[in-house]
Amino acid sequence: MAERLQIGSLVPKLPQGRLAIVWTQMVGGPFFWISGVEIVFKRLCVFAVMVGLAYGYLSVFSNATDQSFFLPAFLLGVCLTYFAMPSRVSMKGVGPDRVRELSQTIAEMRLSSERLKSLKEGVALFRSQAFERLTRFNYVAGLVWAALFWYFASHVLAPNLSAEVVKDGLSNSLLGAILFLMTLLAATAYAAAVRATYLTLDFATLEAGSESHV
Known part of the structure; x- marks a missing residue:
């Protein structure tokens, strides 16, 4: 349900039965990634605003506009x-409404303290598996980046290369860099959605546990 809340109203309600597996793989997964794109896009917007404000600040206090300020x-x-403040960075994509709805669902299950503890341990197992996948991607991304750098150095920067070889090396290196950055952005968006989902589940579990002890 935490994943469903992360997607929000982007897709219709998931079907039941065997169709749920196909629906989740073909529809739920891409929209889950899109929710991560929204988180990353908001961060980039904040970054663009900060750069603009910093540029304006430097321009005003220097009484001039110069590209060297960029x-x-x-x-x-x-x-x-x-x-930035940790609460502003860590809570991106975690909405109070999602936490409240999920905590109410957990509270309606009327779990005992032992069952609630087991639920947290189960979530921790899923979390470790999810972040292990992200860690493996980081290793692969590092290897791909090293391969791109080696290709650029051997086909562009190496001495005694013909102009045609350098031209082909530049075009291939540029294409590889663009594809690498697009893949890295996609992985970053997925990681943002995963982190937001587990933070929502963590806060909802804590809230449901506190309500059960009231």
Whole structure:
């Protein structure tokens, strides 16, 4: 249900029975990824706003507009975005309505303290499996990036290369870099959706546990 809440109203209600497996794989998965794209897009928008504000700040206090301000403004925007308040960064994609709805569903199950503890342990197992997949992707991404760098160095930067070889090397390197960045962005969006889903489930479990002890 946490995954369903993460998708929200993007897709209709999942069917029951055997069709649920096909529906989840072909429809639920892509829309789950789209929810992560929304999270990443919002972060990029915040970053763009921070860069714009930093550029305006530097321009005003220097009484001039110069393109040389872009790099300092870019670095300042990175710092303002990356070193934001932890609650602002960690809670991206975690809505209070989702937490409340999921906690009510868990509370309606009337689980005992032992069953609730078992539920948390089961969620921890799923979490470890999900993040192990992301870790493996990071390793593969590192290897692919190293291969791209080796190709660029051997087909563009190496001495005594003909102009045709350098031209082909540049075009292939550019295409490989674009594909790599697109894949990295897709993986980042998926990771953002996974983190938001498990944070929602964690907070909902905590809230349901606190309500059961009231």
